[in-house]
Structures are given as structure tokens and as C-alpha cells.
Amino acid sequence: MCSTxxxxxxxxxxxxxxxxxxxxxxxxxxxxxxDALGTSRRDLSPEGVLPSRKVPPH
Structure with a gap:
């Protein structure tokens, strides 16, 4: 672990x-x-910051 x-x-x-x-x-x-361990990037990001998880139809 970094100690900065x-x-x-x-x-x-x-x-x-x-x-x-x-x-x-x-x-x-x-x-x-x-509380932070096991969370995902999506869990820690505000709504709308990351792209939707929805996969577009082929």
C-alpha cells in the first residue's frame, strides 16, 4: 500500500x-x-459520470 x-x-x-x-x-x-473495500468504481462515482452499463443491441 502506498504511504503518501x-x-x-x-x-x-x-x-x-x-x-x-x-x-x-x-x-x-x-x-x-x-466501507470502501469491495466497492466498485461505479459505486464511488456520481450519477452520470460513467457510461451506462446497458449494452446496445447488435
């Missing part, structure tokens, strides 16, 4: 879930470490 104090750092697993985060990242989002 001013830059928010998060690590994602291969399936896109949060595997680790430093204190600066947690402070920015107002989360506890245990």
Missing part, C-alpha cells in the same frame, strides 16, 4: 472492485477503509 498522505490512491482488483486505498483517498470520499 496528500494524493488519493486506490487499487482495483481485476474484476473492478476496490482492493486497497490510502487515507487521502478515503478522506476525499468521506469513507472508512472497511
Amino acid at each position: 498522505q496528500k494524493v488519493g490512491v486506490i487499487f482495483w482488483d481485476g474484476d473492478g472492485t476496490n482492493a486497497d486505498a490510502n487515507d487521502a483517498f478515503l478522506k476525499m470520499l468521506g469513507l472508512d477503509y472497511d
Whole structure:
């Protein structure tokens, strides 16, 4: 885990879930470490920031 104090750092697993985060990242989002683990990028992003998960028909 990174020990930087001013830059928010998060690590994602291969399936896109949060595997680790430093204190600066947690402070920015107002989360506890245990609450942040296992969340996804979509869980932590405001509505409309990420593209829709809907797959267009072929």
C-alpha cells in the first residue's frame, strides 16, 4: 500500500472492485477503509459520470 498522505490512491482488483486505498483517498470520499473495500468504481462515482452499463443491441 502506498504511504503518501496528500494524493488519493486506490487499487482495483481485476474484476473492478476496490482492493486497497490510502487515507487521502478515503478522506476525499468521506469513507472508512472497511466501507470502501469491495466497492466498485461505479459505486464511488456520481450519477452520470460513467457510461451506462446497458449494452446496445447488435
